[in-house]
Amino acid sequence: MRPLIAGNWKMHGTLREAARLAEGVREGVKGADLLVCPPAVHLHPVAVVLLGSPVAVGAQDCHAAAKGAHTGDLSAEMVRDVGATHVILGHSERRANHGETDADVRAKAEAALAAGLIPIVCVGETEAERLAGEAEAVVTKQLAGSLPDGFAAAGGIVAYEPVWAIGTGRTPTEAEVAAIHGTMRQSLVGRFGEKAQGTRLLYGGSVKPGNAAGIFALANVDGALVGGASLVAADFLAIAQAFPV
Numbered sequence: 001m002r003p004l005i006a007g008n009w010k011m012h013g014t015l016r017e018a019a020r021l022a023e024g025v026r027e028g029v030k031g032a033d034l035l036v037c038p039p040a041v042h043l044h045p046v047a048v049v050l051l052g053s054p055v056a057v058g059a060q061d062c063h064a065a066a067k068g069a070h071t072g073d074l075s076a077e078m079v080r081d082v083g084a085t086h087v088i089l090g091h092s093e094r095r096a097n098h099g100e101t102d103a104d105v106r107a108k109a110e111a112a113l114a115a116g117l118i119p120i121v122c123v124g125e126t127e128a129e130r131l132a133g134e135a136e137a138v139v140t141k142q143l144a145g146s147l148p149d150g151f152a153a154a155g156g157i158v159a160y161e162p163v164w165a166i167g168t169g170r171t172p173t174e175a176e177v178a179a180i181h182g183t184m185r186q187s188l189v190g191r192f193g194e195k196a197q198g199t200r201l202l203y204g205g206s207v208k209p210g211n212a213a214g215i216f217a218l219a220n221v222d223g224a225l226v227g228g229a230s231l232v233a234a235d236f237l238a239i240a241q242a243f244p245v
């Protein structure tokens with residue numbers, strides 16, 4: 001399976017900085033499939049910078065409805081229309097800051113699929129859940145509730161992002177990542193059948209150039225969802241280069 005290295009730029013940067021970062025990624029891309037997910041207002045200009053390059057563009061969220069009276073929201077169609085091919089859904093920051101439930105994420109993923117976008121659905125346990133030994137159960141439940149039917153057939157992507165590893169410089173051990181990714185694969189194959197062997201499972205949470213190779217060597221890790229390190233083109237590209245080809 002071709003790895004996917006995705007950058008989640010979150011709420012960072014000016015338009016000029018977004019364009020420069022996109023140019024830096026475009027100039028250095030080789031090997032892995034790359035995706036950048038800028039803030040919504042930068043989607044179109046970044047898509048223009050990356051037009052004709054192998055670097056894809058994704059949004060960080062979309063609404064579940066195709067259109068309507070939803071002030072401040074963006075539909076999947078709008079995101080697609082301005083040049084995005086992917087959308088991150090159910091990131092823990094949205095689950096925490098906007099109260100998004102598994103059912104909300106599932107509805108958004110359905111809207112994304114209907115609009116021809118590839119959803120990247122995020123799951124992950126909190127530190128308290130990990131300490132209570134509940135990480136695998138939490139992630140399995142989130143997957144069951146957040147993924148719509150047809151997810152695997154449409155090429156949907158899953159990102160495992162332990163909440164306590166995001167932006168903290170801490171990561172699970174390689175054995176812990178391998179265990180969760182193995183559990184996720186099993187649960188996807190159980191629900192969607194053998195085609196889910198081809199579902200990309202990304203790891204996210206403090207991925208850096210220095211720890212990427214170890215994480216990428218693990219079974220059932222098919223790429224990464226990178227936050228902070230994706231804001232520096234050289235670091236993002238170094239992470240992509242760490243994937244064994």
Ligand SMILES: O=C(CO)COP(=O)(O)O
Binds near residue numbers: 161227
């Ligand atoms: O939340 C993340 C990506 O979606 C991970 O962020 P960091 O790479 O900054 O830990």
